[in-house]
Amino acid sequence: MAVDRVGMVVHGGRPEAAEAARTVRAWCAEHAVACKDIDVWNDGERRSARQEVAAAGDPGLVVTLGGDGTFLRGARLAAAIDALVLGVDLGRVGFLTEVPMTMVRTALDAVHDDRLDVEQRMLLTMRASCRLEVPSDIEALMSYGRGPLLPPTSVRSDCETGGEWGIPLDVTALNDVVLEKLARDRQISVGVYIAGRLLASYSADALLVATPTGSTAYSFAAGGPVVSPGTEALVFTPVAPHMTFNRSVVAAPDEPVGLRVLERSGRAAVSIDGQLRGVIGPGDWIGVYAAPRKLRAVRLGPMDFYGRLRDRMNLTDAPAAVADGTPAPLWPVRSAPPGDLAHLAMPDDPTASG
Numbered sequence: 548m549a550v551d552r553v554g555m556v557v558h559g560g561r562p563e564a565a566e567a568a569r570t571v572r573a574w575c576a577e578h579a580v581a582c583k584d585i586d587v588w589n590d591g592e593r594r595s596a597r598q599e600v601a602a603a604g605d606p607g608l609v610v611t612l613g614g615d616g617t618f619l620r621g622a623r624l625a626a627a628i629d630a631l632v633l634g635v636d637l638g639r640v641g642f643l644t645e646v647p648m649t650m651v652r653t654a655l656d657a658v659h660d661d662r663l664d665v666e667q668r669m670l671l672t673m674r675a676s677c678r679l680e681v682p683s684d685i686e687a688l689m690s691y692g693r694g695p696l697l698p699p700t701s702v703r704s705d706c707e708t709g710g711e712w713g714i715p716l717d718v719t720a721l722n723d724v725v726l727e728k729l730a731r732d733r734q735i736s737v738g739v740y741i742a743g744r745l746l747a748s749y750s751a752d753a754l755l756v757a758t759p760t761g762s763t764a765y766s767f768a769a770g771g772p773v774v775s776p777g778t779e780a781l782v783f784t785p786v787a788p789h790m791t792f793n794r795s796v797v798a799a800p801d802e803p804v805g806l807r808v809l810e811r812s813g814r815a816a817v818s819i820d821g822q823l824r825g826v827i828g829p830g831d832w833i834g835v836y837a838a839p840r841k842l843r844a845v846r847l848g849p850m851d852f853y854g855r856l857r858d859r860m861n862l863t864d865a866p867a868a869v870a871d872g873t874p875a876p877l878w879p880v881r882s883a884p885p886g887d888l889a890h891l892a893m894p895d896d897p898t899a900s901g
């Protein structure tokens with residue numbers, strides 16, 4: 548296979564993840580493929596994505612063994628070097644992961660034999676008025692279960708710095724960039740700009756910018772729309788805004804979202820894919836952009852996004868609809884739709900490339 552080095556991100560708290568990791572190691576040994584654990588937390592100190600992947604010898608494939616959080620950790624690493632990422636589902640929800648544990652070998656065989664689809668997922672990146680870092684006095688509060696904090700964000704070297712465009716940060720988000728109140732009793736007041744124009748000033752618990760992938764995560768919980776991961780968009784969603792306009796706004800990929808903390812606002816935490824990355828205050832701002840690079844996720848078959856939505860979110864049918872007759876036909880994603888629904892067959896995924 549084109550991939551001769553695998554990096555593994557394993558959920559440290561799951562015996563079945565450790566078991567699956569042994570299977571991956573054994574498969575790699577049998578196929579003369581180098582395999583290295585990328586344990587982001589083991590030594591209690593986290594490193595930048597580039598340092599992590601360099602220490603693992605720049606793997607061509609990152610395999611994650613855990614839940615969605617583990618997949619997000621792996622995606623951050625894979626995105627740094629354009630590696631493929633394969634998620635093995637050993638978590639509670641498993642919205643992002645591709646294969647069950649029982650299919651680890653089958654999945655690695657498929658990658659080995661080049662029998663895979665590569666699905667491209669939009670990522671976000673950022674500019675900011677200042678470097679993002681977490682003040683040292685916050686560490687005790689935050690260390691209750693999410694593991695060690697990531698280091699301060701570094702500045703992108705391939706991008707112009709300075710002027711009113713702020714600092715280009717070397718970060719990527721697969722799900723979302725979130726600005727949220729730091730103190731429980733102090734909302735944030737923020738001017739929200741889309742495509743360089745003021746939308747409105749918000750007072751809210753949090754404001755978030757999600758990718759289509761992240762539209763089913765925090766944005767969904769806050770009432771945002773479900774957006775197909777096959778599209779490109781920035782989904783702006785407020786959380787508990789104290790104002791009449793509380794809708795999401797879906798912006799085009801070339802319409803960045805700017806969030807400027809207003810003069811007497813409470814301080815705001817900046818989280819990227821659920822990881823606290825910094826704290827900003829009045830006068831500071833962040834800009835969230837579609838990243839030029841996409842995440843390359845391994846798919847072994849068609850991505851049944853809507854089936855997954857129905858399944859993982861436990862969607863139930865309206866009682867009146869159920870009472871009104873025969874249930875709407877549901878068929879396996881790999882089979883042809885029945886009779887009069889044949890025209891609904893999934894088209895070839897335009898975002899996938901062999």
Ligand SMILES: NC(=O)c1ccc[n+]([C@@H]2O[C@H](COP(=O)([O-])OP(=O)(O)OC[C@H]3O[C@@H](n4cnc5c(N)ncnc54)[C@H](O)[C@@H]3O)[C@@H](O)[C@H]2O)c1
Pocket residue numbers: 614615616617619638639640641642643722723760761762763764765766768819820821
């Ligand atoms: N109220 C909320 O729902 C809420 C609050 C904070 C953060 N989050 C989300 O958690 C994400 C980080 O995930 P985590 O697993 O490290 O944290 P976590 O363990 O707190 O998980 C949050 C939940 O969201 C699920 N999830 C994560 N990404 C998803 C996606 N793209 N689609 C559907 N479900 C998804 C996870 O499986 C989990 O059940 C953040 O990016 C943010 O979107 C959600």
Ligand SMILES: Nc1ncnc2c1ncn2[C@@H]1O[C@H](COP(=O)(O)OP(=O)(O)OP(=O)(O)O)[C@@H](O)[C@H]1O
Pocket residue numbers: 557558559560586587588589613614615616617618637638639640641692693694
């Ligand atoms: N590599 C690791 N090393 C140490 N602890 C870990 C590691 N990965 C996860 N954990 C522990 O597991 C907890 C849950 O992690 P996380 O929510 O990211 O899991 P997940 O992969 O999303 O799985 P789930 O879907 O079940 O939540 C973390 O807060 C941490 O305590």
